[in-house]
Amino acid sequence: MGACGSRDIGEVPDSAPRPSERGFHVEYNGPGPWHACMPDAEVPPRVAKMGVASSDMTNPTTLMLLFGRAAQLKGDRQALLVERPLPEVVDKQVPPALPREEWTAWTYAEYLADVRRAAKGFVQLGMQRFQSVNIWGFNAPEWTMAALAAGFAGGKCAGLYPTDTPETAAYKVVHSCGSVLVVEDRKKMERVVQALAARKDCSTLKAIVAYGFEPEADETVPLPNLDDLPVLSWKALLQLGEEKGSEEEITRRVAQTKPGHCAALIYTSGTTGEPKAVMISHDNIIFETMSVISVLGRSVGFAASASEERMLSYLPLSHVAGFMVDIVAPLIATAEKPAWAAVFFARPYDLKEKAIRDRLCAAKPTIFLGVPLVWERVADTVRAIGQSVTGVKKSVATWAKRLSLDYAKSIQLGGSGERPWGLTAAETLVLNGVKARLGLDECKFGFTGAAPIRVDTLEFFGSLGLLVNEVYGMSE
Template structure:
């Protein structure tokens, strides 16, 4: 099945459309440090992209060549992508948190001819991953060492004449190779065409209220498929205003500046927002206020305003399951969060809910052109969409494994549909594990319950071949501070009570033996989570499985490791 779209809706055509029709409208607002920002109009954006495209062509970059980008989200990330497309090349975005070894693996596997180095935290640790002799160009917000080592964007743009005319690309041209972060194994290069993105975005705009007057804050990696589709390609379709975040430390300020009308976040960050609110206003107090008619409206407005979401008309979550209890918490504040479902292999655009409480616990119905079925043998969700990937770059065997004989994409997720045709994710086909009692345990639904404790940052339910499963927890910074200030016993008692309540809701074979709190933070650097905050179960097993029997043998509801 191939994606079909009107040629004038393809990305380069849309870029030229805004250059012609709205040259002086602000496209991007970019923080540059010290509380300062720079606005870029469509005219400025396209002019810089044209000049960089001309430079790339002068360096011999052309049709079929791969050009990589290693940077956090910035206006120049987007301009770079446009320049690569104009030059006839294929963009290869890298997550800005990757270790040097993974960077080298991707750059070599993709056969990148050139790398753009942009805004990063910890560039010096990444630099050894750049293959010897690979040409690089630095963005204006790159770190000092990159600026010293490589030619600069501004200098190149200043001395290069812009590419003339309106060069376009065929709809079926390969637009990008997106290397999946992957919870297991090495990253794989997902290939998508220009038509794939445009067809997926067109379907998305039928459900998501993005338009010329919309505002979005771009902060999740543009190297992730949802941010790429929703922000980059969404903006090209609608002409909306995109703001960029400066850092984690300034995130609240960034949100206040952008006042996004459409906002997407991963579950872990939605949980952190909730925990920040509860840190200032305990849940019992909040519940009391929300029951008082006049005060309720004031409190809701104050909380949403503090979060920068008071003008948000469409909020969404995805990339991992959204706990129903979390969705209900936001709904009480007057913010209904739509939950989307998809994967890099189908541009993250498979299903989405309306955000109504009635849909909590599901990921909604498929987008109009998407077909979905549940495999009768193992309960796997399989989808067929016009924008399914071409395959994995240089890995035809793995590509073939991802599709059924009749052309349906195998998601690896287990699920079921309700009477309204809404899809419910029940776990991963490969995440199921069997206890020593011969019973299968699906970890995801239990993890959804665990993460609702206000001290839990991330968790992993595990325990293959144990009598009962157990859970490993990473506690958040606030909880860590409580422990350091003498509150360990209080936190332990609270988590034990949380465990008791959860076990009461589970079947006997699912009930957790204990909660294990690890001292080490789970980060991208130590390879325990992906750049989109998904826990790498295989790495958890590698690091901690040798301790399972000892922890269980301690016969404590809460165990501290390290």
């Protein structure tokens, strides 16, 4: 995407590559276990003789050690950015994006320090090893910090979808042995507490932490079979960890956590029956993400040079794709590659108010994941602008888009790969400006998944020099 449409990619293969050597994938002769379902289970990593699955390229490790390496190597680089306080919509008008220098930012060193404080706070609240931290709310720095802090506390994160019903959220809290519930707003807290009270089987929850509102002083909530649960702010959690937490305990729990231990529970949609939890180990999520980054590094140069890569976080972090792209990939790019990665957080209302383009223009992501609906909304925006263009400008735009679409089709598998004469001029006169107005002029790779995307949408972006790649996979 972006770069893919503006460079000569060379010879296009006739078909997808097929690895010929089994050892490229996996070479494991141990006794297993091959899978596990208990919270404290460890599945030994299985490595390949060569390639990205080998210990030379992806040495089995944990997210905590990976994070520490990122902060050690590039601690002064920006890691997380968010607009605070949140600009409010007034009379259905979305305020313009703030300039980057006005966004609240964490460097990798500050990011790690807050995660360790949060982990110490979780332990002080009573979290035991192998228990879960549940997180319910829209994407925010506190979401990613809570997810990683769960690992530093010796446990795992079990994210909830922002659209979950209170009953579904309560089910996941109980099912995952949730120890701490991190929640965005008071309404969500009140609704899930009511659902938990109705179940009468919540036995592990120790506290509720709020990152989107300020609890009252010494606020508690009652639940059957439990002492009244304290409700504290994110700031109070960090203060608790700083003042009363033990660095030695966190260091000990990190050392005890193995690559084969569970890092996250990713809940499926529950199409039949209750949602099913997929246990994702540290080794699993790191290897899968490293595989993607390695391919993108070779194909589009992602994370291949000492420069900043940028992501826009807006899709649910409780989904495996959001978890990989917004939480794990930045750590790998920063710790294991020449680059460093910054994650920009969208506003909670951006999709509803059709303002995601504003955040794209502010963040200028170098990699962008969008579900089909998002790509279609962006396409509708461009089409609306194009309807006002007439005369010579329209003729030139039509010519430029035709050349770009011809090239996009030619670089598909089995295509000629030939770059049409005049495409460079078309990019200069038309296409580069359109991509800049979308905030995608620096995007190296765009992709979509989770649902079918219309062919006309793919062709529309191809006509702009933006190649939207379809990806698929399983939560496992």
